[in-house]
Amino acid sequence: MEHTMIGNQIGLVPSILSADFTRLGEQVREAEAAGAQRIQIDVMDGHFVPNITMGPLVVEAVRRCTKLPLEAHLMITNPQDYIETFAQAGADVIIVHYEVSPHLHRNIQKIKAAGKQVGVALNPSTPVFMLQDLISLIDLVLIMTINPGFGGQELIPETLPKITQARQLVTQRGLSCDIEVDGGINAATIPQVVRAGANLLVAGSAVYNEKETVAQAMNRLREAIVPARS
Numbered sequence: 001m002e003h004t005m006i007g008n009q010i011g012l013v014p015s016i017l018s019a020d021f022t023r024l025g026e027q028v029r030e031a032e033a034a035g036a037q038r039i040q041i042d043v044m045d046g047h048f049v050p051n052i053t054m055g056p057l058v059v060e061a062v063r064r065c066t067k068l069p070l071e072a073h074l075m076i077t078n079p080q081d082y083i084e085t086f087a088q089a090g091a092d093v094i095i096v097h098y099e100v101s102p103h104l105h106r107n108i109q110k111i112k113a114a115g116k117q118v119g120v121a122l123n124p125s126t127p128v129f130m131l132q133d134l135i136s137l138i139d140l141v142l143i144m145t146i147n148p149g150f151g152g153q154e155l156i157p158e159t160l161p162k163i164t165q166a167r168q169l170v171t172q173r174g175l176s177c178d179i180e181v182d183g184g185i186n187a188a189t190i191p192q193v194v195r196a197g198a199n200l201l202v203a204g205s206a207v208y209n210e211k212e213t214v215a216q217a218m219n220r221l222r223e224a225i226v227p228a229r230s
Protein backbone atom coordinates (compact mmCIF):
# COMPACT_ATOMS: atom_id res chain seq x y z
CA MET A 1 0.00 0.00 0.00
CA GLU A 2 2.85 2.41 0.70
CA HIS A 3 4.01 4.57 -2.12
CA THR A 4 7.06 6.73 -2.65
CA MET A 5 5.98 10.27 -3.46
CA ILE A 6 8.31 12.58 -5.32
CA GLY A 7 7.78 16.30 -5.70
CA ASN A 8 4.53 17.34 -4.10
CA GLN A 9 4.77 19.05 -0.75
CA ILE A 10 2.54 17.71 2.03
CA GLY A 11 0.21 20.44 3.29
CA LEU A 12 -2.80 20.94 5.55
CA VAL A 13 -5.93 22.41 4.00
CA PRO A 14 -8.44 23.52 6.63
CA SER A 15 -12.08 23.23 5.58
CA ILE A 16 -14.11 26.11 6.99
CA LEU A 17 -17.22 23.90 7.11
CA SER A 18 -16.55 23.36 10.83
CA ALA A 19 -15.44 26.94 11.58
CA ASP A 20 -17.29 29.34 13.86
CA PHE A 21 -19.20 31.40 11.29
CA THR A 22 -19.76 34.25 13.75
CA ARG A 23 -16.02 34.96 13.41
CA LEU A 24 -15.12 33.44 10.06
CA GLY A 25 -12.43 35.97 9.12
CA GLU A 26 -10.59 35.42 12.37
CA GLN A 27 -10.80 31.63 11.98
CA VAL A 28 -9.34 31.83 8.46
CA ARG A 29 -6.52 34.10 9.64
CA GLU A 30 -5.78 31.72 12.53
CA ALA A 31 -5.39 28.88 10.04
CA GLU A 32 -3.11 30.99 7.84
CA ALA A 33 -0.94 31.98 10.81
CA ALA A 34 -0.74 28.32 11.85
CA GLY A 35 0.71 27.31 8.47
CA ALA A 36 -2.27 26.23 6.36
CA GLN A 37 -1.30 25.66 2.73
CA ARG A 38 -4.75 26.51 1.34
CA ILE A 39 -8.31 27.01 2.56
CA GLN A 40 -11.15 24.82 1.32
CA ILE A 41 -14.70 26.13 0.98
CA ASP A 42 -17.35 23.41 0.82
CA VAL A 43 -20.19 24.38 -1.49
CA MET A 44 -23.23 22.08 -1.11
CA ASP A 45 -26.57 22.37 -2.87
CA GLY A 46 -29.01 19.99 -1.15
CA HIS A 47 -29.25 17.98 -4.41
CA PHE A 48 -25.94 16.29 -5.15
CA VAL A 49 -25.41 16.05 -1.40
CA PRO A 50 -28.08 16.25 1.30
CA ASN A 51 -26.72 19.38 2.96
CA ILE A 52 -26.81 23.09 1.98
CA THR A 53 -23.86 25.27 2.92
CA MET A 54 -22.01 28.17 1.29
CA GLY A 55 -21.93 29.99 -2.03
CA PRO A 56 -19.85 32.55 -3.91
CA LEU A 57 -20.53 35.30 -1.33
CA VAL A 58 -18.60 33.32 1.25
CA VAL A 59 -15.74 32.75 -1.20
CA GLU A 60 -15.64 36.51 -1.81
CA ALA A 61 -15.58 37.22 1.94
CA VAL A 62 -12.83 34.67 2.62
CA ARG A 63 -10.85 36.08 -0.34
CA ARG A 64 -10.69 39.39 1.52
CA CYS A 65 -9.34 37.72 4.71
CA THR A 66 -6.33 35.80 3.41
CA LYS A 67 -3.64 35.59 0.77
CA LEU A 68 -3.77 31.77 0.82
CA PRO A 69 -5.03 29.94 -2.25
CA LEU A 70 -8.74 29.12 -1.98
CA GLU A 71 -10.28 25.89 -3.16
CA ALA A 72 -13.98 25.87 -4.01
CA HIS A 73 -15.15 22.26 -3.60
CA LEU A 74 -18.35 22.24 -5.62
CA MET A 75 -20.64 19.49 -4.29
CA ILE A 76 -23.40 20.63 -6.61
CA THR A 77 -25.26 19.39 -9.66
CA ASN A 78 -24.57 21.24 -12.92
CA PRO A 79 -21.21 22.60 -11.73
CA GLN A 80 -20.58 23.90 -15.26
CA ASP A 81 -23.14 26.67 -14.63
CA TYR A 82 -21.20 28.08 -11.67
CA ILE A 83 -17.52 27.79 -12.65
CA GLU A 84 -17.24 31.41 -13.79
CA THR A 85 -19.13 32.67 -10.73
CA PHE A 86 -16.73 30.96 -8.33
CA ALA A 87 -13.74 32.04 -10.39
CA GLN A 88 -14.89 35.67 -10.17
CA ALA A 89 -15.55 35.29 -6.45
CA GLY A 90 -11.84 34.56 -5.96
CA ALA A 91 -11.38 30.79 -5.94
CA ASP A 92 -7.93 29.71 -7.14
CA VAL A 93 -8.76 26.03 -7.52
CA ILE A 94 -12.19 24.89 -8.66
CA ILE A 95 -13.04 21.30 -7.82
CA VAL A 96 -15.90 19.61 -9.65
CA HIS A 97 -17.24 16.15 -8.93
CA TYR A 98 -16.82 13.45 -11.57
CA GLU A 99 -20.29 12.08 -10.70
CA VAL A 100 -22.09 15.25 -11.81
CA SER A 101 -19.82 16.05 -14.77
CA PRO A 102 -21.02 13.98 -17.74
CA HIS A 103 -18.92 16.32 -19.90
CA LEU A 104 -15.91 16.43 -17.63
CA HIS A 105 -13.53 17.51 -20.40
CA ARG A 106 -15.73 20.54 -21.08
CA ASN A 107 -15.78 21.43 -17.38
CA ILE A 108 -11.99 21.17 -17.26
CA GLN A 109 -11.73 23.49 -20.26
CA LYS A 110 -14.11 25.96 -18.59
CA ILE A 111 -12.04 26.06 -15.41
CA LYS A 112 -8.84 26.56 -17.43
CA ALA A 113 -10.48 29.29 -19.52
CA ALA A 114 -11.31 31.08 -16.27
CA GLY A 115 -7.58 30.97 -15.45
CA LYS A 116 -8.01 28.65 -12.46
CA GLN A 117 -6.52 25.34 -11.38
CA VAL A 118 -8.58 22.25 -12.09
CA GLY A 119 -9.62 19.85 -9.35
CA VAL A 120 -11.70 16.71 -9.87
CA ALA A 121 -13.26 14.92 -6.90
CA LEU A 122 -14.17 11.24 -6.74
CA ASN A 123 -16.77 9.86 -4.34
CA PRO A 124 -15.81 6.70 -2.45
CA SER A 125 -17.66 4.51 -4.99
CA THR A 126 -16.10 6.11 -8.09
CA PRO A 127 -12.97 4.31 -9.32
CA VAL A 128 -9.75 6.20 -10.00
CA PHE A 129 -9.44 4.74 -13.52
CA MET A 130 -12.30 7.03 -14.60
CA LEU A 131 -9.68 9.81 -14.74
CA GLN A 132 -6.98 7.95 -16.65
CA ASP A 133 -7.67 9.61 -20.02
CA LEU A 134 -7.85 13.19 -18.72
CA ILE A 135 -5.34 13.10 -15.87
CA SER A 136 -2.77 15.20 -17.75
CA LEU A 137 -5.27 18.10 -17.78
CA ILE A 138 -5.99 17.97 -14.04
CA ASP A 139 -4.06 19.84 -11.31
CA LEU A 140 -5.61 18.10 -8.32
CA VAL A 141 -7.44 14.80 -7.74
CA LEU A 142 -9.60 14.89 -4.63
CA ILE A 143 -10.16 11.43 -3.21
CA MET A 144 -13.22 11.69 -0.97
CA THR A 145 -12.55 9.51 2.05
CA ILE A 146 -16.18 9.91 3.18
CA ASN A 147 -19.47 10.27 1.36
CA PRO A 148 -19.62 14.05 0.88
CA GLY A 149 -22.23 16.14 2.66
CA PHE A 150 -21.23 16.51 6.29
CA GLY A 151 -18.19 17.16 8.45
CA GLY A 152 -17.27 14.96 11.38
CA GLN A 153 -17.62 11.58 9.66
CA GLU A 154 -15.19 8.66 9.92
CA LEU A 155 -12.79 7.87 7.09
CA ILE A 156 -13.95 4.92 4.96
CA PRO A 157 -10.98 2.49 4.92
CA GLU A 158 -11.87 1.15 1.45
CA THR A 159 -10.86 4.54 0.01
CA LEU A 160 -7.19 4.14 1.05
CA PRO A 161 -6.16 2.00 -1.96
CA LYS A 162 -7.68 4.64 -4.22
CA ILE A 163 -5.19 7.21 -2.90
CA THR A 164 -2.34 4.90 -3.91
CA GLN A 165 -3.92 4.25 -7.31
CA ALA A 166 -4.21 7.99 -7.93
CA ARG A 167 -0.62 8.57 -6.84
CA GLN A 168 0.58 5.76 -9.11
CA LEU A 169 -1.37 7.20 -12.04
CA VAL A 170 0.28 10.62 -11.75
CA THR A 171 3.74 9.20 -10.99
CA GLN A 172 3.63 6.80 -13.96
CA ARG A 173 2.74 9.68 -16.28
CA GLY A 174 5.41 11.96 -14.76
CA LEU A 175 2.79 14.53 -13.71
CA SER A 176 2.85 16.93 -10.76
CA CYS A 177 -0.88 16.64 -10.02
CA ASP A 178 -1.74 16.95 -6.32
CA ILE A 179 -3.51 14.08 -4.57
CA GLU A 180 -5.83 15.51 -1.95
CA VAL A 181 -7.92 13.64 0.62
CA ASP A 182 -11.04 14.89 2.39
CA GLY A 183 -13.17 13.43 5.14
CA GLY A 184 -12.28 12.00 8.52
CA ILE A 185 -8.73 13.35 8.33
CA ASN A 186 -7.24 13.64 11.82
CA ALA A 187 -4.06 12.77 13.74
CA ALA A 188 -4.97 9.08 13.69
CA THR A 189 -5.71 8.84 9.96
CA ILE A 190 -3.01 11.20 8.63
CA PRO A 191 -0.24 8.55 8.74
CA GLN A 192 -2.44 6.18 6.69
CA VAL A 193 -3.36 8.68 3.99
CA VAL A 194 0.16 10.09 3.69
CA ARG A 195 1.66 6.60 3.41
CA ALA A 196 -0.94 5.82 0.77
CA GLY A 197 0.27 8.79 -1.30
CA ALA A 198 -1.81 11.88 -0.41
CA ASN A 199 -0.04 15.24 -0.28
CA LEU A 200 -2.90 17.66 0.48
CA LEU A 201 -4.89 16.88 3.60
CA VAL A 202 -8.26 18.57 4.07
CA ALA A 203 -9.38 18.73 7.69
CA GLY A 204 -12.51 20.37 9.07
CA SER A 205 -13.48 19.18 12.54
CA ALA A 206 -9.89 18.26 13.41
CA VAL A 207 -8.85 21.92 12.86
CA TYR A 208 -11.96 23.75 14.08
CA ASN A 209 -13.20 22.28 17.35
CA GLU A 210 -13.94 23.39 20.87
CA LYS A 211 -11.17 21.39 22.52
CA GLU A 212 -8.18 23.39 21.27
CA THR A 213 -7.11 26.48 19.37
CA VAL A 214 -6.63 26.32 15.62
CA ALA A 215 -2.85 26.62 16.14
CA GLN A 216 -2.81 23.73 18.63
CA ALA A 217 -4.92 21.60 16.33
CA MET A 218 -2.76 22.30 13.29
CA ASN A 219 0.44 21.55 15.21
CA ARG A 220 -1.01 18.24 16.37
CA LEU A 221 -1.97 17.33 12.81
CA ARG A 222 1.43 18.38 11.45
CA GLU A 223 3.17 16.14 13.99
CA ALA A 224 1.17 13.20 12.62
CA ILE A 225 2.58 13.65 9.11
CA VAL A 226 5.01 10.84 8.46
CA PRO A 227 7.28 10.33 5.46
CA ALA A 228 5.47 8.70 2.53
CA ARG A 229 7.65 5.61 3.05
CA SER A 230 8.72 5.22 6.69
Ligand SMILES: O=C(CO)[C@H](O)[C@H](O)COP(=O)(O)O
Pocket: 015, 017, 018, 040, 042, 073, 146, 147, 148, 149, 150, 151, 152, 153, 182, 183, 184, 185, 202, 203, 204, 205, 206
Ligand atom coordinates in the same frame (compact mmCIF):
# COMPACT_ATOMS: atom_id res chain seq x y z
O1 LIG B 1 -16.17 17.89 1.93
C1 LIG B 1 -16.49 17.82 3.08
C2 LIG B 1 -17.76 17.18 3.47
O2 LIG B 1 -18.40 16.71 2.35
C3 LIG B 1 -15.62 18.42 4.16
O3 LIG B 1 -14.48 19.01 3.61
C4 LIG B 1 -15.24 17.36 5.15
O4 LIG B 1 -16.35 16.89 5.76
C5 LIG B 1 -14.28 17.87 6.19
O5 LIG B 1 -14.77 17.60 7.44
P1 LIG B 1 -14.09 16.60 8.48
O6 LIG B 1 -12.62 16.87 8.42
O7 LIG B 1 -14.73 16.97 9.77
O8 LIG B 1 -14.41 15.17 8.03
